[in-house]
Every structure is written in structure tokens, then in C-alpha cells.
Amino acid sequence: GAVVSQHPSWVICKSGTSVKIECRSLDFQATTMFWYRQFPKQSLMLMATSNEGSKATYEQGVEKDKFLINHASLTLSTLTVTSAHPEDSSFYICSARGGYSSYNEQFFGPGTRLTVL
Amino acid sequence: KQEVTQIPAALSVPEGENLVLNCSFTDSAIYNLQWFRQDPGKGLTSLLLIQSSQREQTSGRLNASLDKSSGRSTLYIAASQPGDSATYLCAVVQLGNKLVFGAGTILRVKS
Numbered sequence A: 001g002a003v004v005s006q007h008p009s010w011v012i013c014k015s016g017t018s019v020k021i022e023c024r025s026l027d028f029q030a031t032t033m034f035w036y037r038q039f040p041k042q043s044l045m046l047m048a049t050s051n052e053g054s055k056a057t058y059e060q061g062v063e064k065d066k067f068l069i070n071h072a073s074l075t076l077s078t079l080t081v082t083s084a085h086p087e088d089s090s091f092y093i094c095s096a097r098g099g100y101s102s103y104n105e106q107f108f109g110p111g112t113r114l115t116v117l
Numbered sequence B: 001k002q003e004v005t006q007i008p009a010a011l012s013v014p015e016g017e018n019l020v021l022n023c024s025f026t027d028s029a030i031y032n033l034q035w036f037r038q039d040p041g042k043g044l045t046s047l048l049l050i051q052s053s054q055r056e057q058t059s060g061r062l063n064a065s066l067d068k069s070s071g072r073s074t075l076y077i078a079a080s081q082p083g084d085s086a087t088y089l090c091a092v093v094q095l096g097n098k099l100v101f102g103a104g105t106i107l108r109v110k111s
Helices: none
Strands: A004-007 A010-013 A019-025 A032-038 A044-051 A067-073 A076-081 A090-097 A112-116 B004-007 B010-014 B019-025 B032-038 B044-051 B056-059 B062-067 B072-077 B086-094 B098-101 B105-110
Touching: A004 A090, A010 A019, A019 A032, A019 A090, A019 A112, A032 A067, A032 A076, A044 A067, A044 B098, A076 A090, B004 B086, B010 B019, B019 B032, B019 B086, B019 B105, B032 B062, B032 B072, B044 B056, B044 B062, B044 B072, B072 B086
Parallel strands: A010 A112, B010 B105
Antiparallel strands: A004 A019, A019 A076, A032 A044, A032 A090, A067 A076, A090 A112, B004 B019, B019 B072, B032 B044, B032 B086, B056 B062, B062 B072, B086 B098, B086 B105
16 A cells, blocks of 8 residues: 555657646555655655645745646646756655554655656 | 764665664654665655564564664564565654654675
């Protein structure tokens, strides 16, 4: 149990376009979802925390107008990178908590590789 | 601000060797500590979660310890195998249920 999926697994887009990444909890209801980004050879950095039905809370330095997060249901959160630029190229990973999550454990998705040309 | 440090940054060992990965954190006010494995270009696989009240957790050939007062955790891998080659990440859960990650230790086990 406690499976989290992401779609797409990789995406290549042109500079200036917007890209949407989906994060789904497949077998449990996720009251909270988290979005991280990871640059090559670096660790994960938390971008934002989203609770179902409410606005996301962004970490310092993360532009909320650029990284739009929607957590419309207990099994789905989306991250939209608006007007993407090459510096947004990164590995984006989501995690979810709820249901199976004892001790505040987060379950991670497989990640989405974004390349902006 | 919580900072998590992992030592060494990279480690290369022959197959069969026992090894220890180290993790330290600056703020001892944590809820739990978690060790993850990440294969290249992949997501995270949770290995062990230690609650703040616990001293250690074991799963198969893996043993993780936690000394909350000194801000340290170790991950012990017994009888290492080439399939253990990956990046190992340590993360602490603190106020607000946020995970703060270390930079990771890149492990290579040579056959």
C-alpha cells in the first residue's frame, strides 16, 4: 500500500510554455501533499506544502505565481510550471501524507524530469 | 534553521564489506528521522523511519540508530552487495511536518 504516482515521468518543453505535473495517491487519501525539486547532484528542496481544499504554503524563495499548486481532491495534486525557462529544468518529486501515514511519514512519487529548451 | 549533513559524500567499497553512513542535524527538536535510497533518475524509496523516542530500527541488512541529543544518526549496511549501490539520503521531520534532507551519500559497491 501507500503508493504515489506522478505523471508524466519526463517532459520536454519549449521556453515560455506551461507544464502541468500530476501527483496521485493511488490507495490512500492524502490530506497533505508536498512538492520538492532536485537539481543534479543535489538533495531535495521543499517547494510547497498543500492541504486538500486550501491554498498551498510556499517555502521562502519559491515564486507562487510561477509554480501553481492545486490540491483539489484527496488523491490528486498538480504542479503547474508557468512560462517555463531553462533554469526551471529540474527533477520534481511529490510526496503525500495521510491514511497509511503513521508517525507523519511521507510517501514519495517516482519523480518527473522537466527539461526546458 | 535546521541543517542536515551527511558524511561521507561518496563511498566506494568492495562487495561483502560492512559500512556505516553518517548523518548529523543541528536542531534536536525533531519528530522522526528517515533514511531513503535513491537510484539515478528515480524517486525515493524509504528504508527506515526512526521515531524521536526510539534509538534504532532494523530491516534486513540495514540498521539505523538515532541519538537525538547529540543530533546524530547512522545507517549500518551489513554484507554490502552491488545492488546496494545508490544515493542514500537522511531526512529529519520537524515542526510543521516538513522534511529537511541532507545532501546524500553516493555509495558504490564493487563486485
